[in-house]
Amino acid sequence: MTNKKKATIKDIANVLNISPAAVSKALHDDSRISTKTKEAVKKVAKDLNYQPNHLASALRKGKSHLVGVIVPRTNSNFFSSVIQNIEEVLNKEGYNIIITQSNESYKKECNNIDTLLFTQVDGIIASMANETIDLEYYKKVKSKGIPLILFDRGENDLNVDYIGINDYDSSHMIVEHLVKQGCKRIAHIGGYKHTRIFNNRIRGYVDALKKYDLPLDNELLIESSLTIKDGREKMLQLLSLKNRPDAVYVAGDYAALGALQILNEQHINMPKDMALVGFGNEPFTSMVTPTISSINQHSAEIGKLAAKTFLEHAKKATIKQSLNKIILDAELIVRDSSSIIKK
């Protein structure tokens, strides 16, 4: 750290009484500059402790060394941990990242894509907004030959690299765990059906119920925006049923937290009278009372793999043809909210 003003190409030019363009050419070993001038320029550059501006240099080479990241929101531990890990891997390779959030809005996501294209990013790593059905903007990224890597929330139709966890199997693990705890009426507060990951979780839930000969009751399967507020509302809806469930599997931890608040407010014993399982392993799941069982989505690994996939593209002159489709196995972390049978 120094407070001294940085030397510029202009400073070097002034010392030698030549043009800044000549200095720049000399520093890049341009054949139009004499060896004598090159040596003089390099000596002055060293004397003035001149540091080249890497971004300007990158731009000349047609690379911004910027990677754009689009997430539904930053205030989720899952997304901020993915971002953190993308950043760690890319920083080491000389890339900076810029982050935009869609707030689950399709329109905002389109704006974000335009913004990132405008800033000349070398690649985009994205997780889609809940609202997004139309893939036009993502196709625009592809058509420009800019590497696009999706994580967590992606779409098969786009045919791009994808990193995520096995959502279908995660639901199976959760239902199996609840069945072993003795639960017989298992409800699912799920995400939007049109979003692939939530659809997979719903399919996993339905198939697991069939496997264990449990009733598939339409009133126990509820679509939700998965906010805390909506988790509260959907839990109230389940409690108002004539034939209440004895377990609730919520497809997101924030909505699970809302459900937990309602259960606590109504003094319903967890897990004895209502077992609860969330999804995402947000840090608060181990802080609340009772602690909430949840699925660990391996955010760190997802972030690292997404960054590495981008780097594979960046190192190739042309877009690489084979795609990475990486599906990680998730892990169920059992906590108090669903531990009916003590070991």
Place this chain on the structure above:
Amino acid sequence: MTNKKKATIKDIANVLNISPAAVSKALHDDSRISTKTKEAVKKVAKDLNYQPNHLASALRKGKSHLVGVIVPRTNSNFFSSVIQNIEEVLNKEGYNIIITQSNESYKKECNNIDTLLFTQVDGIIASMANETIDLEYYKKVKSKGIPLILFDRGENDLNVDYIGINDYDSSHMIVEHLVKQGCKRIAHIGGYKHTRIFNNRIRGYVDALKKYDLPLDNELLIESSLTIKDGREKMLQLLSLKNRPDAVYVAGDYAALGALQILNEQHINMPKDMALVGFGNEPFTSMVTPTISSINQHSAEIGKLAAKTFLEHAKKATIKQSLNKIILDAELIVRDSSSIIKK
């Protein structure tokens, strides 16, 4: 939402068999284009449902309509709530934001500033990294005539707009509250002294102790990085003292959470044997046991005011001369961790 491919200037040019440049000039009412051609171009543009690319148009006018935001990290409710509110205000006025995080690193913050300047942002709204002492990079932003607004963590020396809360008074409020609860040895796990806001909190703590004739004991005033991990370590340090404190005021909620974990693990009764107050009102403070008293930093208002301050600059042709220095009064939210005297 439509899947139909958007019409481009090239499409209009093809229909009329003229050059794209001529179409662009016609759409901008350039005097070099005949009235007849202009009318033909505008009719075809309407027929094809042509939508101009606003970003490209903004760039021609020398405005990107992008605002860069720099935060120490996104996975803090305070920072993500500020970002959310900046975004809401600026989106309405046609601006998009791009977010970068410093991870408390000076070097990364410098890279972020370079990145944002490179992407031609119209302004920067920032909260400084813990490590930042050298203001060279922020001065570079100022020297380029780009509006710079600091929030929460700023520096008087920079002489730019600033929005924050009254940290000095907040410490006073906390110490006064603890004194009223009967506490006599109040410790402070503070942030880095060189960071203005943390310095103000330390000064407020010291002056409040004097006001209430409490001992200012050097072993009770500890500098910390304010992470969960460091909060744990500093709490252990306080517990190892021969003459233990009976209250701890921690300058950040994450470190307060670490302190709470240690106190719970060691079965120390809160608030009777140790009262605890945090800072920032992170959502988890009302989820843990016991709930943690904390300072509400008015993140929503700070975000809105920062965005409005930027807009004041943007609406003026030249940088406005008078500065906004907005210091909001904070609010102490008393919870179980420091409620010794029940009302």
